[in-house]
Amino acid sequence: MSALTLPTVSRTTRRPLRDIAAMTARETRRTLRSVDMLITSLVIPVSIMLVFVVVFGGAIEKDGRYIDYVVPATLILCTGFGSAMTAVSVAKDMKEGIIDRFRTMPIFGASVLVGHVVASVARNLVSSALVIGVALLLGFRPGADLGGWILAILYLVLAITAFTWISCAAGLLVSEEAAGSINFVFLFLPYVSSGFVGADTMPAWLQGFAHNQPFTPIIETLRDLVGGQDASQYVWAALAWLAGLLVVGYGASVVLFRRRVAH
Amino acid sequence: MINPESVITARGLRKSYRATTVLDGVDLDVGRGEIFAMLGQNGAGKTTTVNILTTLIKPDAGTAAIDGFDVVRDAANARGALSLTGQFAAVDPFQTGAENLAMMANLAHLDRRDARRRITELLARFDLGAAASRRAGTYSGGMRRRLDLAISLLASPPVVFLDEPTTGLDPRSRSQLWSVVRDLATDGTTIFLTTQYLEEADQLADTIAVLNAGRIVATGTASQLKSGLKGDRVELTLDGPTAYRSALEIDFGAGAEFNDERWSVSVPATNPVAVTRDLLTLADGNAIAVRAIDILKPTLDDVFLHLTGAGAPTTTEEVAA
Numbered sequence: 096m097s098a099l100t101l102p103t104v105s106r107t108t109r110r111p112l113r114d115i116a117a118m119t120a121r122e123t124r125r126t127l128r129s130v131d132m133l134i135t136s137l138v139i140p141v142s143i144m145l146v147f148v149v150v151f152g153g154a155i156e157k158d159g160r161y162i163d164y165v166v167p168a169t170l171i172l173c174t175g176f177g178s179a180m181t182a183v184s185v186a187k188d189m190k191e192g193i194i195d196r197f198r199t200m201p202i203f204g205a206s207v208l209v210g211h212v213v214a215s216v217a218r219n220l221v222s223s224a225l226v227i228g229v230a231l232l233l234g235f236r237p238g239a240d241l242g243g244w245i246l247a248i249l250y251l252v253l254a255i256t257a258f259t260w261i262s263c264a265a266g267l268l269v270s271e272e273a274a275g276s277i278n279f280v281f282l283f284l285p286y287v288s289s290g291f292v293g294a295d296t297m298p299a300w301l302q303g304f305a306h307n308q309p310f311t312p313i314i315e316t317l318r319d320l321v322g323g324q325d326a327s328q329y330v331w332a333a334l335a336w337l338a339g340l341l342v343v344g345y346g347a348s349v350v351l352f353r354r355r356v357a358h
Numbered sequence: 359m360i361n362p363e364s365v366i367t368a369r370g371l372r373k374s375y376r377a378t379t380v381l382d383g384v385d386l387d388v389g390r391g392e393i394f395a396m397l398g399q400n401g402a403g404k405t406t407t408v409n410i411l412t413t414l415i416k417p418d419a420g421t422a423a424i425d426g427f428d429v430v431r432d433a434a435n436a437r438g439a440l441s442l443t444g445q446f447a448a449v450d451p452f453q454t455g456a457e458n459l460a461m462m463a464n465l466a467h468l469d470r471r472d473a474r475r476r477i478t479e480l481l482a483r484f485d486l487g488a489a490a491s492r493r494a495g496t497y498s499g500g501m502r503r504r505l506d507l508a509i510s511l512l513a514s515p516p517v518v519f520l521d522e523p524t525t526g527l528d529p530r531s532r533s534q535l536w537s538v539v540r541d542l543a544t545d546g547t548t549i550f551l552t553t554q555y556l557e558e559a560d561q562l563a564d565t566i567a568v569l570n571a572g573r574i575v576a577t578g579t580a581s582q583l584k585s586g587l588k589g590d591r592v593e594l595t596l597d598g599p600t601a602y603r604s605a606l607e608i609d610f611g612a613g614a615e616f617n618d619e620r621w622s623v624s625v626p627a628t629n630p631v632a633v634t635r636d637l638l639t640l641a642d643g644n645a646i647a648v649r650a651i652d653i654l655k656p657t658l659d660d661v662f663l664h665l666t667g668a669g670a671p672t673t674t675e676e677v678a679a
Contacts, residue, residue: 110467117464121450128452128493192446196509199412201437202465356414 111203118210119217125184126218135180140173140222141229147291148233155292163237166230167318168290170223171254171310175281177219178258181211185266186274189355198356208263208348215259216252223251238323247320250333254313257337260344267351290314309336365390365517365548366411370420373406380406382572383420388565390516393539393549395563397556399666403572404552405445408521411550412442424517440517441510445525447502448509451495455486455505458494459512466513473512480508484538500531507538518542520551524558536562556662570666584656591654592633593624597647604646610637624654 126132147165155161188194188207197207227235239247258281265277287301288294288310294302305311312332319326366388373381380403388394398404409415411422413433422429425439449458456477463473481487484504489497494505503523510518520539524532539562543549553559559566560580568576568583576583596602602621613626627633630653641648 108467113467114465117461121453121461124457125450125452192444192448193450195414195444196442196448196462197465198414199437199440199442200462200465201434201467 108201109203111206114203114206115209115213118206119213120210122184122210122214123217126214132180136177136218136222137225140169140177140226143173143176144169144226144230145233148230148235160236162230162233162235163322164318165291166227166235166237167321168285168288168314170226170251171290171314171317172282172285173222173226174219174251174255175258175285176278177222178215178255179262179265179278179281180218181215181259182262182266182269182274182277183271185211185263186269186271189267190271194356205349205352208352211263212256212259215262216255219255219259220248220252237321239321240323243320243323247317250317250320253334253337253341254317257340257344260348261340262344264344264347264351267348267355284308285310285314288314309333309340312336363389365392365425366394366422366550368407368411368420368422371407371410371417371422372419373403373410373415373417380572381410381417384569384572384574386422386567386574388548388550390548391543391546392564393543393551393562395559395566396550396552396569397554397559397566397662398552398569399554402569404569405521407569408442408444408519408550408552412440412519413437414442439515440519441513441515442519442521443503443506443510443523444521447506449494449497449502449505452493454491454493455497455501456481456490458505459509462509463512468513476512480511484508485534500527500534503527503531503535507535511542515547517548517550520549522552522554524553524555532558568662568665575665576661583661589656590627590630591624592627592630592637593622593652593654594637594641594648595620595622595650595652596641597621597649601647604644605641608640608644608646610640627653 126136144166147169148162152161152165155165185208188211194207198204203209262277266274269277285291287297287305288308289305290310294305294311297305312329313336315329316326316333318324319329364387366386368384368386371381371384372379384403384407386394386407396404396407406415410417411424411429413429413436416430424436427433427435427439429436449455450461453461459477459480460473463477468476481490484507486501486504486508489501494502497505507520507523523539524535527535536558539549539551543564549562551558551562564579565577566580566583567574594605596605599621602616602618605623606616610623610625614623615625616623625633625637634651634653638648638651
């Protein structure tokens with residue numbers, strides 16, 4: 096071997112951003128090359144939105160524009176669903192030798208998990224853009240101005256990050272097979288909120304849950320931001336929930352990752 | 359106590375999982391450029407030893423250092439000095455061979471230009487040039503192993519750990535890997551490998567440590583380990599049961615062993631040629647027909663059986679270095 100061409104390697108230099116960028120590129124490549132993941136991140140979100148706007152829309156429509164009401168809710172539903180894919184990728188990583196290889200390299204320890212999260216944010220922003228694009232073609236007319244849109248996008252990034260850290264923790268906790276059904280939580284819980292139909296239309300015993308579960312303020316806040324409305328009614332509850340999910344998801348991920356890898 | 363010449367040192371490594379003791383006080387010294395083989399059966403504690411030395415797990419007691427860096431207190435520097443090729447190929451199936459290498463070069467913080475040159479070099483060296491742009495998921499087991507090893511050599515680490523590197527490989531891939539390991543050692547890289555194959559340790563290693571039930575029961579070169587045994591023997595295979603029965607009546611000297619399955623008799627021989635001549639004379643003198651003569655050299659199999667089998671010693675048996 097040409098041992099004389101020893102590469103210049105800074106053996107212990109910490110380059111966390113470079114590590115995270117490499118891990119994000121890795122995860123993005125996985126998405127782009129998996130038909131499964133592409134369908135899950137591109138086709139399914141648009142389909143979900145179409146079901147509500149085109150199929151149910153006619154029946155639910157009562158006082159005007161259901162499409163403007165429901166698209167923000169489908170965005171939260173879809174990003175939750177899309178974030179849950181991270182559980183599968185993380186679970187898959189954990190059962191392969193590559194995590195041990197990463198751990199014997201002088202890299203920033205959690206960079207593989209952060210890479211999963213950053214890739215998930217990028218993936219979900221792309222699918223959200225696609226959903227919004229198709230919705231606009233169908234007559235979605237959000238009332239937000241530029242400032243409102245910027246806030247809405249930042250808010251969506253926060254939501255995706257929180258959802259993804261929770262999914263990441265779940266992926267570290269369960270097997271790859273079980274991780275595949277984490278998306279059920281994100282797919283089901285929003286229905287029992289005020290996201291798709293007013294909570295007041297639900298049976299009395301369900302209303303208490305619908306009013307107090309996280310997806311109600313989370314969806315209502317996005318709806319206010321995108322609709323150009325005053326968001327003050329729900330925004331603090333939403334931010335509290337998302338921050339809570341973020342902290343719990345991140346904390347649990349770090350602890351579980353350490354425990355999983357300490358054979 | 360710690361040998362300054364050694365690149366891998368370990369003193370009194372212990373590790374237990376609940377009530378099960380996996381490592382029960384392991385000491386190691388591996389010199390620079392040496393090929394060191396840790397030989398042991400499944401469950402002997404080989405992978406646990408590798409995992410401690412490569413910073414993956416912490417020992418319950420004892421210390422270890424790679425290139426002078428403590429694997430617990432100074433794990434980051436130790437990681438900078440080593441690479442591990444584990445039992446399970448650590449390559450992404452969804453990335454091509456070249457992409458896997460590029461990602462790892464990036465994570466190893468190699469300069470981009472150096473990385474490109476190094477990747478081309480390694481692809482050629484591991485015979486992966488033609489497959490470089492195919493996804494690793496389509497590779498054969500041998501190709502995946504080679505890619506895995508190529509990745510672990512990207513940053514030219516001074517110490518390379520190979521945990522059962524040839525398990526599951528076909529003979530051709532195995533000998534290919536052996537020659538890579540030899541080349542690496544020639545260039546000054548220190549190799550620590552674990553294996554269950556005695557032949558592999560015999561072929562490759564400068565020093566062999568036999569691990570049994572969490573303890574090193576012998577250390578030495580292959581020939582030192584073998585010389586700890588009975589030594590060479592000369593075996594006469596007799597021409598059938600009648601000849602064998604006649605031979606039983608004869609005194610073949612101290613240490614003679616009869617084998618009634620092979621109809622043979624063997625005697626210890628420091629000078630096999632002289633002993634062969636004597637044995638043939640003895641057989642001729644007693645009119646015993648001989649079918650074959652063999653000089654038996656002890657194999658590592660014998661060493662292994664001797665050390666870990668029923669007659670395994672209870673204390674550490676250091677073979678004189």
